[in-house]
Amino acid sequence: MLALRYVYVLALVVWLGGMVVLGTIVAPTTFQVLESIEPVAGRALAGEVFGVTIARFHYIAYAAGGLLLVTLAVMALLGPRPVGYAVRSALIACMLAVSLYSGVVVLRGIDAIQQDVGGLPSRLPAGDPRRIRFDALHLLSTRLMLLNIAGALMLLYWEAREK
Secondary structure, three states: OHHHHHHHHHHHHHHHHHHHHHHHHHHHHHHHHHHHHOHHHHHHHHHHHHHHHHHHHHHHHHHHHHHHHHHHHHHHHHOOOOOOHHHHHHHHHHHHHHHHHHHHHHHHHHHHHHHHHOOOHHHOOOOOHHHHHHHHHHHHHHHHHHHHHHHHHHHHHHHHHOO
């Protein structure tokens, strides 16, 4: 049980930590450094770098979510059912679904717009439908990550208060 709980907490911490580091350090730093070197080309390059980074991170999120579900289920099968098993499982499943939607639907939409535009959507006129759609998808991506951060913090709190 201790090993299972350890793997569960480790997967949760990797997922949560990755989201926090990407949003608070990697994205702002990447854009700041590359834009300071060359404002227009640097912004485009930063978008490319961060886009690839977040796409790769989604695979870590999928693995962490799957590992959380599996370890929680095995703990329930091998010993007494963990407190709040159904709620925790549902929360993890929702977080995994959010990550899948973000990684498969939202990021593909963002990539499609960038390819269609052939550069930075922010260089399009403010009323251009592609720019409006890009901005909406970017905002949705941010909100989905914040939603998963909130879910992960709830799960981490749950673990911290268990005896």
